[in-house]
Amino acid sequence: MSIVGRLFALIGFIVVLAGMIGAIYFKDEIRAAQSFDEKAGSVYLDMMKTVLKTGNAAEATVWRVPLTDGVSPKDAEEAMRAVANEYNIKNVGELPLSQQVEVMIGKPYRTLKIYMFCDPLTAVKMLDFSDAFSAYLPCRVAMVEDKQGKVWLYSLNMDLMIHGGTPLPPALKAEAEKVKDTILAIMHRGAAGDF
Known part of the structure; x- marks a missing residue:
């Protein structure tokens, strides 16, 4: 396997590991979020887009x-x-x-x-x-x-x-x-x- 292939394999391993750790660490939060209103995700996404665009949390609300x-x-x-x-x-x-x-x-x-x-x-x-x-x-x-x-x-x-x-x-x-x-x-x- 070339060095580039090994690098991509390592990156893939790190991403999978981070996902697993995140799922374990945030399991209660993930479970709670699953009970939210069906539009909650889009509401929070729109807010985050506005914060990132303007740098102003008040603008997002x-x-x-x-x-x-x-x-x-x-x-x-x-x-x-x-x-x-x-x-x-x-x-x-x-x-x-x-x-x-x-x-x-x-x-x-x-x-x-x-x-x-x-x-x-x-x-x-x-x-x-x-x-x-x-x-x-x-x-x-x-x-x-x-x-x-x-x-x-x-x-x-x-x-x-x-x-x-x-x-x-x-x-x-x-x-x-x-x-x-x-x-x-x-x-x-x-x-x-x-x-």
Whole structure:
């Protein structure tokens, strides 16, 4: 056998050995992951791709939609409120952070406002499943003017919450998917100024 053949054989042996050690060392983790939601793998893969592309873990956990040219922040805000009302999701608060920052620093600051939406009955069902879901409540949409002056809408990507672990009970999953679709509608129609 040539030296190249021996080298490839050695590499093959090392890969097989590493796989066996990994399977033994991570057997509990592998077993647990097998019980996850069927979409968990793609959710985590998409997150990892975004982290590798941007170097920013926060970017991997959000959705963002730019305001359409000609749509003002006020137009987007009014459209978001109208869409929330149409989908019967409660607007439970707004935080005009840029106004607060302006008061504190004594000069204008770029647009930064947080809108909070909630379906209270779905929220309590999520809490009954896991108190950790309280960190996702209420659903937030942030309006952020970037440093170049473009305005964006951001929200947490709910796929991790819905698909990232063991499957939610079917009825709860359906409700969570409905809230996800509602938040995406609020973002996309708000960004387009679509009442």
